[in-house]
Amino acid sequence: MQNPSTANGIAPAESVAAGPPAIETKGIGKLYRLGWKQRTLQAVENVDLRVAAGATFGLLGPNGAGKTTLVKMLLGMTKPSGGGAWIYGVDCRDRRARTRVGYLPENGRYPAYHTGRSLLEFHGKLGGLEGAGLGHRVDEVLGMVSMRQWARLRLAKYSKGMLQRIGIAQALLHRPSLLMLDEPTDGVDPVGRSQIRELLVDLNAKGVTVFLNSHILAEVEQYCDDVAILHKGRLLLSGSVEELTHRSGYSLLCESPKGELPQGLDHLVSDRPQALHKYADGRVKWHVDVANLDLLNAAIDLLRRHRSQIETIEKNQNTLEEVFLEAVRGSTHE
């Protein structure tokens, strides 16, 4: 039964800070042997990963990077050929490791003979729910993904986005502590994407660890605290989004009235200022980089005394996409 003190039927976190990490892998790898000739394919190689309980974590990588294989090893669907993995401290080869996990597969094939409701009831029964409790919980999760009105329609009639929502609902049925979502917003319209993001934020606020496997880098950057980048089965980078996208210094855009920048500014800037545009009346638009906050303030004072107009000031930062592309290109050139 739902705890009346919780919103949306989401249980509060169980000792988020204390206890083992939600996910931990040590040297995990998967070597496939294909065909009669036993050709080998190293899908995942020696990956060490740690996802703290209560975190929002994004696993990134190009197609064929080994992301899905890694997730399937964590869920015991694929057996590692080396190393090990633990979910909340339980070896992933032990099925009890999955008792606290809700999973949305990327290419889940939902049986078309089910309605949304009957699919959830079936999965609820597999998880030990029954009777009125089952019906109540099914109603709850249908409401959480805004699918109540379509619940009695056959899945064969569902759009891709509706199937994703039902998939998320089945992942939420058993009030998981760890949600592993493979491309959760794939095929979902912008309104639906926003609702799913809000739901995940809400779940995470209540202590649910969210592990996101997504190609949509902006989504991961916006939502996740930590990320890892996988390429050709190897872990290239991992850390907090803030750390990875961090670049020191600030940049500002300004207009100098007479075309020249004030004397003395060249002592404050970290790179030579770039003239971006020259106007007919002699004004010039400049891009100026400075290394730290003190130098930024000194540069602003100087520019203002010189009657330059300051348009924008930004803290220097890479986008996750830039970090991702740089990491993948660097790895490819090795």
Next chain:
Amino acid sequence: MNSSTHGAGGLKILLAIMEDTIHEAFTRRLVWAIYGSTAFILLFLLFVLEIDIVTGAKATISLFGQEAMSTGSDESLATFLREVNGAIAVFLYGVSTFVAVFVCAGLTPGLFEAGRADLLLARPLSRHWIVLGRYLGNVAMVGLNVVVLIAGSYLILGWKSGYWNSGFLYAIPLSFFAFCVLMSLVTLVSIWTESAAVATIVAFLAMLFSPILAQRDLAIRLLGSEAARGVWTAFYTVTPRIYELGAMIVGKLRGQPIASWEPVIATALFGIVCLAGSVALFARKDY
């Protein structure tokens, strides 16, 4: 922690997957194929087949009002009716097994396909419950049909002819048994290949080759090479004895004791090996 975080017990998982299998068969109208063919056969026996017995000495079988068979000059009425019952029992044994395997072979692999299996495997379930649940769901659905078809036919034939031979009812356990064994083969092939077509073909090959392989004594006499005789015997030994199970029904109708339980034992062993192999293969399989 509550039960929902631990997952259901083995029996509940088994029942949930059995129920889901039957639900799938109903919504895909496969159940109607099985029970529809049963209803057709029973209606045929009820309305189309006529058994006329004249003064307790001569019997005539008519179909659509036309005489199809009658007692021969040197044949007793009881012998004639026994042979008719035998032919119908063997026909029902063959047809019910064939239809059930055809329908269920198409149903079974779906659950084991990547993408659909993922949803189950991500849950804290033992993989063997998933295999057994699917298998038993099919068996339960077909078992009831076998009882309805053969018991119904027995009652109609007995009512029309006044001839009641309980040997006819041996077709119930033997048909059910043959289906269970063939279904274990279908399950094994389904998990291995994830293909309904391959599973169906392999099951039908087992049915098709059974009467051929059963002619082992004749083959041993006719085959020239020791190696060929060895291969024949090996195939005969390791494949299910579907034909010989059918012959046992006729034997029981004739009131003969079962000469050897070897076909039953060999077939049961085949089924057990296939089912154990299915469980082991599914437990080891990477998705």
